[in-house]
Amino acid sequence: MHAAYVESLGGTDAIRYGLLPVPRCGPGEVLLRVEAVAVDNVDTFVRSGRFRTDITFPFVIGRDVVGTVVDRGTEVTTPRIGDRVWCNSLGHAGRQGPTSEYTTAPVERVYSLPAGVDPAVAVAVAHPAATAHLALYTHAGLRAVETVFVAGGAGHVGSALTVMASRSGACVLVSARADDHEWCRSSGAATVLDYAAPDLAEQLRAAAPDGIDVLVDTSGRHDLATTLELLATRGRIVVMSGMDRKLECRAGDLYTHDRSLLGFAITNATAEELAEAAQHVTTLLTDGVLRPRHIEELPLSAAGEAHRRLEAGEARGTRLVLRPGN
Known part of the structure; x- marks a missing residue:
């Protein structure tokens, strides 16, 4: 072969x-x-x-x-x-x-x-979507009433995060380039912000006055000094990118508000976790809502x-x- x-x-x-x-x-x-x-x-x-x-x-x-x-x-x-x-x-x-x-x-x-699903479409969304499921549900324990912020919402994983979180009933905020805003809205984002805006943090505070419950930065920038201040009590930051990025924060900004910093790689997922993610991915493929750009x-x-x-x-x-x- x-x-x-x-x-x-x-x-x-x-x-x-x-x-x-x-x-x-x-x-x-x-x-x-x-x-x-x-x-x-x-x-x-x-x-x-x-x-x-x-x-x-x-x-x-x-x-x-x-x-x-x-x-x-x-x-x-x-x-x-x-x-x-x-x-x-x-x-x-x-x-x-x-x-x-x-x-x-x-x-x-x-x-x-699923019958009728294009193999190229299925294989294109499989990894990003399974990653999104693990981030939101397996690790962050997303609940329907929560607010999610996806930094890099127009990317492959970012789009899958937006689709899944919005369909779960969460309020989804994303940041992206200006020319990607319509794509993010079509994926289910309630609020789309310019990732390069100098006042992005202030805009996020205005959009989520009670704080962000789950924050996923797909860009790998991880500005913890800023993002921790945006979290609600018991808010969670999921780290799954930016392999060489150094993370720095005050310990008090985490534990005094019961906040969590969660790291994961899909490679470490168990067969059972992957099967659970696959069931979700397959359902969304069948429904036609998971699609590569x-x-x-x-x-x-x-x-x-x-x-x-x-x-x-x-x-x-x-x-x-x-x-x-x-």
């Missing part, structure tokens, strides 16, 4: 495209004929070694995939051969990635693709170029999706 892989950790020039053996199903696994693979920032972290995890070389890159089941390991009864499924947790913890014509996946990390489809052989563009910041607002046979 054709695959994009690396033989050692490194830059995009380490990515090779060539022939590797078709993997065989182990116990509790399914073999998928790949239909679509997303390119995520976390893929570049794993490939470069910035995010350390167990890897066996040659290592097929990537994480998120939509495919059709063509074989099953022992004791696997569902999904059935011929079923179309998706998975968003390959390519780490000893699992090979899916940027290939065929890939194996543990059956407990495979989820049914723009998809660009590329052949598997363009994996190296896709990684380069992502690292260079040349894919803003666009989900890069690799398709076999293109």
